[in-house]
Amino acid sequence: MDDWQRFLIAMDKSETSRRAVRYVGHMARGLAEKHICLLHVYPEPPPDFYTRGGRLDRYQMVKDERAGIFLQDASIILEEMGISGRDISQQISMAEGRTISQAVLDIRKEGGFGTVVTGKRGVSKAEEFLFGSISNALARHARDFTAWIVG
Template sequence: MDKKIIIAVDGSAECDRAVDYVGLMEGAMIKDLMVTLFFVMNPVPQFLRREAHKDPESYKRLKELQSRNRQQADAVLGQAKARLMRHGLPEERIETKALPRNADAARDILFEAEQGLYDALVLGRRGLSKAQEFFVGSVTNKIVQHAERVPVWIVGGRVHSLKILCAVDGSEGSLRAVDHMAFMLGGNPECQITLFHVGASLANYCSIDFDAPLDGELEGDIMKSDGECMADFYHRAVKVLEESGIAADQIETRTHENARSVTTAIVNEVKNGDYGTVVVGRRGENRSFFLGHVSDKVVAKCADVAVWVVG
C-alpha cells in the first residue's frame, strides 16, 4: 500500500534537511512512498488586486508579482525534487504543489496536509538558541500544536542513524504512535525499533482497553502493577508491529525506572543509543506527559534527530 507524505519546503537549509531525511528513510526504511513537495507562495496584497481592476499599471505590477512568486516556487520545488531524486526516489513518485498564502503559512500547510489525507506531514525545525529551547519556531510550533488528524514529523539537523525509538506510556495515544510506525515501516526486514518507557508514576497514565471493555475488577487488577500494565502494553504493541511484517528480533522493549525527568531520560536514551528517529504520541491518558510537555521538549533538545508526533 502506498504511503503518502507531504513535505513543506521554503528553500531553507532546515527544509533541505527534512527532504534529506525523507530520502534517507525512503531509501532504507519506507516502502511504496509517494511524496508531495508543498510551497506556500507569498500573498498578493489586496490593495494591488483592487487597483488592478481599474488601473493598467497596477494590473501590470500584479502580473509581475504573481510571476515572481511562481518563479520562486518553481525554483524551490525544483531544487527539492532534484534533492529527493539524488537520494533515489523515482520522479514519478514525486509531486510538486504551490499555492498562494491564504491565511498564514501554518494554517495553509496544515489545511493542505489534512484535506489531502496524507499519512504524515514533514517539517524542518529551525535552529534554536538557549532562550528558545522550549519552542520550535512559529510555523512548526503552530502546526504541531494544532495537528489533530495528521502525524507531524519534525526534522532537526542532519539525521544519519536509522535506529528508531518509540517513547510509550501505556496509553491509547502511545498505541496510535505504534500503529503509525507499523504502517510506515511495515515489511522492512532491516529496521530496528525500541519501545522505551520511563517508569515515572505509570499508574497515572495506563488505562488502556486492549481487547474488550474492562470491568472495574479487571481494570483494577491491571492498575495494581506498573510492570503488569506495561507488559500488557508491550504485548499489544509488539503484536501490532509483527502483524505489519516487522519480526520480533527487530523489536526491543526497555523501561527506565525512577527517572527524575521524563524528558531527560528520553533525550539521554536517544543520544546514548544513537537513534535517528523518535516517535511519541500526541497525548496519553489522565495525567499523561506528552504534547505540551515532553514532546515539545524532546523536539527542542534532540539534535540531528527526527521526532514523529502522532495524534
C-alpha cells in the first residue's frame, strides 16, 4: 500500500472541492510528515474542436490558466490552516486518451499517493459516461489506497 500521508486531492473549481481541501487541511495539520498534491485533470478538446479552427496549445493554455487560479486558492486555504507551502504541490493535466477518472487513478499510482480525496459532485449520466465520475471510480478502484469523498 502506498504512503497514506501522501494526499492527492482531485479537484475542480466547485465548492465541494474547496470543502475537500479544508477537510484534508484539518486531517493533515498535525502530521509531521505529509505531502498534499492539488490535482486538476481536464478533458481533451471536443471532437469538432479542430474542424472549428481550434489549436491544442491554446486550449491547454486556457485550461491551465483557469485551473491555476483555483489551485492557487486551494494552496492558500491550506497554508492559512497551518500547512507549510513545502508540503503542497500542484499538478494540472489533460486526460489524453482516457477518462478524467482514469487519469486521476494513473497519477495516483505514479505518485505513490496513499490517500485520494475528491469532492462529491452530481454529474448527469451523459457526463458520467463521457468523463467518468471521479468519486464513483475512486470507490470502485480503492484497493491499494484510501479514498475520501467529501460531500
